[in-house]
Amino acid sequence: MAGGGRAPGSSDGGSEAHLGGTTIRLALEPELPTVNGDGIQIEQVMVNLLLNAVEALESVPSTERDLTVRTSLVDGAAIEVSVRDTGVGLAAPMSEMVFAPFVTTKANGLGMGLAISRSIIDAHNGRLWVRPNPDRGSTFHFTLPLA
Numbered sequence: 001m002a003g004g005g006r007a008p009g010s011s012d013g014g015s016e017a018h019l020g021g022t023t024i025r026l027a028l029e030p031e032l033p034t035v036n037g038d039g040i041q042i043e044q045v046m047v048n049l050l051l052n053a054v055e056a057l058e059s060v061p062s063t064e065r066d067l068t069v070r071t072s073l074v075d076g077a078a079i080e081v082s083v084r085d086t087g088v089g090l091a092a093p094m095s096e097m098v099f100a101p102f103v104t105t106k107a108n109g110l111g112m113g114l115a116i117s118r119s120i121i122d123a124h125n126g127r128l129w130v131r132p133n134p135d136r137g138s139t140f141h142f143t144l145p146l147a
């Protein structure tokens with residue numbers, strides 16, 4: 001999870017990856033300071049956010065599927081990771097509810113991914129939240145304090 005790595009084949013942190021038929025655009029800050037944390041738990045948060053994004057994109061036409069992962073330094077005190085999708089988006093009153101356990105809008109959903117993700121980020125003294133995009137879809141953000 002520590003910063004300092006560069007996306008392969010890129011000098012500016014811009015790159016692409018592929019997940020479930022969706023192209024993920026990476027906008028990674030090239031030189032980020034180190035954060036302390038449990039790499040496996042943070043990876044679990046990323047998997048939850050990415051899978052939700054891919055699922056949110058399933059119901060929009062494939063030409064309108066955009067998923068962007070961005071990293072940045074916030075106020076010299078934390079790193080921020082955001083996962084933005086152009087998927088179905090959240091109903092406005094849902095935006096805090098989705099972090100509660102067992103809240104799901106999916107036929108086969110467990111509704112645990114965001115609840116677990118929030119408890120992981122809380123335990124790392126970070127913050128996890130969501131904002132609707134101005135156009136379509138939503139963006140989940142989390143911060144992790146610098147080591």
Ligand SMILES: Nc1ncnc2c1ncn2[C@@H]1O[C@H](COP(=O)(O)OP(=O)(O)O)[C@@H](O)[C@H]1O
Nearest residue numbers: 052053056089098104105109110111112113114
């Ligand atoms: N990227 C997203 N776009 C739209 N809705 C989302 C997104 N991520 C999560 N949600 C909403 O939040 C709910 C809870 O998500 P989560 O806790 O991961 O459980 P699950 O994916 O099993 O439903 C989802 O059912 C969905 O309604």
Ligand SMILES: [Mg+2]
Nearest residue numbers: 048052113114
């Ligand atoms: Mg989920």
